[in-house]
Amino acid sequence: MGDERLPREVWILLAAVFLVAMGYGVISPVLPALAASFNVGVTAASFVISAYSVVRLVFAPFGGRLVARFSERPVYLAGLTIAAVATAACAWAGSYWQLLAFRSFGGIGSVMFTVAGLTLVLRLTPVGLRGRVSSLWATSFLLGNICGPALGGLVAGVSTRLPFIGYGVATLAAAFLSWLLLRRSTRVAPGATLEIPEMPVRQALRSRAYLAVLGASFVYGWMVIGVRFALVPLFVVVELKRDDVVAGTSLTLFAVGTGSVVLLAGRLVDRRGRKPLALAGLVVIAIGALALGFAPSTPLFMVASLIGGIGSGLLNPALTATVADVVGVDRRGGTVLAFFQMAGDLGGIAGPLVAGAIADNWSYQAAFTATGVVAVLSAGFWLTAPETLVGGREPPTRPPTQAEPGSDVCGPAADTSSS
Numbered sequence: 001m002g003d004e005r006l007p008r009e010v011w012i013l014l015a016a017v018f019l020v021a022m023g024y025g026v027i028s029p030v031l032p033a034l035a036a037s038f039n040v041g042v043t044a045a046s047f048v049i050s051a052y053s054v055v056r057l058v059f060a061p062f063g064g065r066l067v068a069r070f071s072e073r074p075v076y077l078a079g080l081t082i083a084a085v086a087t088a089a090c091a092w093a094g095s096y097w098q099l100l101a102f103r104s105f106g107g108i109g110s111v112m113f114t115v116a117g118l119t120l121v122l123r124l125t126p127v128g129l130r131g132r133v134s135s136l137w138a139t140s141f142l143l144g145n146i147c148g149p150a151l152g153g154l155v156a157g158v159s160t161r162l163p164f165i166g167y168g169v170a171t172l173a174a175a176f177l178s179w180l181l182l183r184r185s186t187r188v189a190p191g192a193t194l195e196i197p198e199m200p201v202r203q204a205l206r207s208r209a210y211l212a213v214l215g216a217s218f219v220y221g222w223m224v225i226g227v228r229f230a231l232v233p234l235f236v237v238v239e240l241k242r243d244d245v246v247a248g249t250s251l252t253l254f255a256v257g258t259g260s261v262v263l264l265a266g267r268l269v270d271r272r273g274r275k276p277l278a279l280a281g282l283v284v285i286a287i288g289a290l291a292l293g294f295a296p297s298t299p300l301f302m303v304a305s306l307i308g309g310i311g312s313g314l315l316n317p318a319l320t321a322t323v324a325d326v327v328g329v330d331r332r333g334g335t336v337l338a339f340f341q342m343a344g345d346l347g348g349i350a351g352p353l354v355a356g357a358i359a360d361n362w363s364y365q366a367a368f369t370a371t372g373v374v375a376v377l378s379a380g381f382w383l384t385a386p387e388t389l390v391g392g393r394e395p396p397t398r399p400p401t402q403a404e405p406g407s408d409v410c411g412p413a414a415d416t417s418s419s
Contacts, residue, residue, distance in 0.1 A: 007124045009188055010133060012181045013117055016174040017140040020080070020113070023170035025148015026155065026163045027087065031103075034160050038096035048103055050349065053225075055107030057345040060338040063111040067334030068198040072120040073188045075334075079112025080175035088168025091161040115341060119334045122324040123196075124187060127390055128270055131277075134320035135266025138313075142259050146252075199331040201339055209274075210326045210336070212385035213319050214343040215378040216278055220319070221347025222355075223285055224312045227371055228254060230352035232292065232305075235364045240298060250305040257309020258316075266317040273389045274322045279382050281315025284308075286375035293368025325388035 035045040066075045086106035093099035118137065125133040155163045182188050204210045233247040240246065269277050288308030295301035323340050327333030355367040 006126075006129060006133065007187065009182060009185055010121055010124050012178060013121050014136055014140050016080075016178045017117065017137060018144045019170050019174040019177075020083075021141040021144025022148040022151070023087075023144075023167035025145045026151050026170070027090075027167050028145075028148065030160045030163050031090075034090070034093075034164075035096060035099060037160070038099070040096050044096065048100055051100055051104045052107040052110070053345050053348050055104045056111045057342055057349065059108050059111050060115065060342040060345065061335065063108075063115045064201075064335030064338030066112065067116050067119055067338075068332065071188075072116040072123075072332075072334070073182060076113050076116035076120065077175055077179055079109045079114075079116060080171055080178070082106070082109030083113065084109070084168045084171035084175065087171070088165050091164040091168075111338070111341070115334055115338045118320070118341075119332065119337050120188060122320070122327070122337075123329075123332065125324070127325075127329060130321040130324045131269025131274070131317045132263075132266040134269070134317040134324075135262045137320065138262050138316045139259065142255060142262070146255055146259075196330065196332045199327050199333050199336050201335050204326055204333075204336045204339075207326050208381075208385045209322055209388050212278070212378075212381040213322050213326075213340060215381045216282060216315060216319055217340055217343035218347035218350075219282060219285065219375045219378045220312065220315060221344035221349075222351030222374060223289060223308065223347075223371055224254075225344065225348035226351025227289070227355050227368075228308070231355050231359065231364070231367060234359075235292070235368075236301075239364050240301060242298060246298060246301075250302055253302050253305040254309035254312070257306040257311075258313040259309075260313065261310050262313035262316060265314045269317045269321050270389070273387045274318045274325070275382055275385060275387045277314050278318040278322070279379055281311050281313075281318065282375045282379040282382065284311030284314060286372040286379070287311070289368045289371040289375065293365040322388050 031048060032045045035048040063075070063079075083106050086102050086109060089102040090099055090106075093102055121133060121137060122130065151166075155166055228251065232250060236242050236247040236250065265277055265281075285308060288304055288311050291304030291307055292301065295304050319340070323333065323337060327336055351371070355371060358370050359367040
């Protein structure tokens with residue numbers, strides 16, 4: 001499968017992602033409480049969280065264009081710095097509107113460093129290791145999000161504003177270490193990367209594999225980012241008549257399910273293909289969503305949470321690796337990756353709204369059923385999508401100018417010489 005070693009730069013970026021995710025986890029338990037301290041209602045306090053995703057969604061295309069214009073490393077470092085400063089500023093917010101403005105500005109920095117960082121990681125990763133690196137990227141986020149809330153709870157005991165300073169420090173540390181360790185790397189130097197052409201989104205949209213990825217990313221955002229955090233806690237309190245401890249345990253079990261399979265899924269994605277793991281992940285997510293809604297007892301609800309997490313862990317590496325395949329080894333894909341992340345953010349915004357409306361007008365069971373249906377519909381797109389792994393069923397790579405109209409070839413899908 002070629003060189004099994006990962007470039008040093010990839011490990012540096014993975015370590016930085018862990019620091020950032022841990023910082024995000026530190027503030028997640030206290031952000032709604034800080035917003036509520038300004039004497040606003042539940043809706044306004046919740047919107048501070050949603051605004052972050054909305055800004056990420058709106059700014060994502062511009063983030064991709066910044067990467068195309070200035071290359072990955074400067075956009076990545078600038079994004080980390082903006083996120084750090086904006087989030088730390090929340091600690092000194094004197095009103096609800098100041099808090100909302102600082103948090104929203106942090107969303108701009110977030111989309112800059114996530115798009116630039118993931119673009120850089122995938123470009124530097126050997127073709128045969130894309131699935132494993134995608135799973136390592138997801139694991140870094142997961143571990144950070146697990147460690148962060150525990151630390152945030154301890155820090156919040158001193159002050160609800162201190163965790164925001166902690167996030168700023170952690171993210172600035174990630175920016176400084178990334179700058180220090182990458183400043184001499186010729187692989188990520190702006191002069192070198194700007195010579196690599198950028199893949200247009202309209203070309204990626206001609207690939208059925210990329211369209212399937214966008215649909216599955218929407219499902220991932222709907223279930224993993226949206227319904228999981230917005231609907232599950234309400235369901236626990238209203239339907240199961242349990243307290244917040246049960247809700248927190250179910251969220252933890254979801255994360256455990258993801259963490260238990262994501263590294264194995266990354267290896268299988270590189271060995272067996274992207275498509276089988278994507279299909280399996282979507283089907284398991286659908287099963288988990290239905291099980292959550294119809295679980296007759298708390299123990300079975302916990303099992304359903306674990307199943308949903310397993311589906312998430314199976315799906316994640318397949319999506320990221322497929323995007324990397326579509327972009328190819330001799331293109332930059334900042335804008336293509338930005339649209340991929342937009343689909344997930346859109347799902348994270350639409351999921352709670354649509355599922356919440358269904359729960360209000362019909363039932364929680366109907367809301368979870370709708371989530372399962374969306375996952376099954378997305379799986380249908382994957383049934384007709386080509387396999388993009390080297391040696392799969394993707395048509396032979398040809399230059400864009402030689403591809404037939406309507407072809408799924410979006411430039412080099414993979415470098416067969418490294419297989």
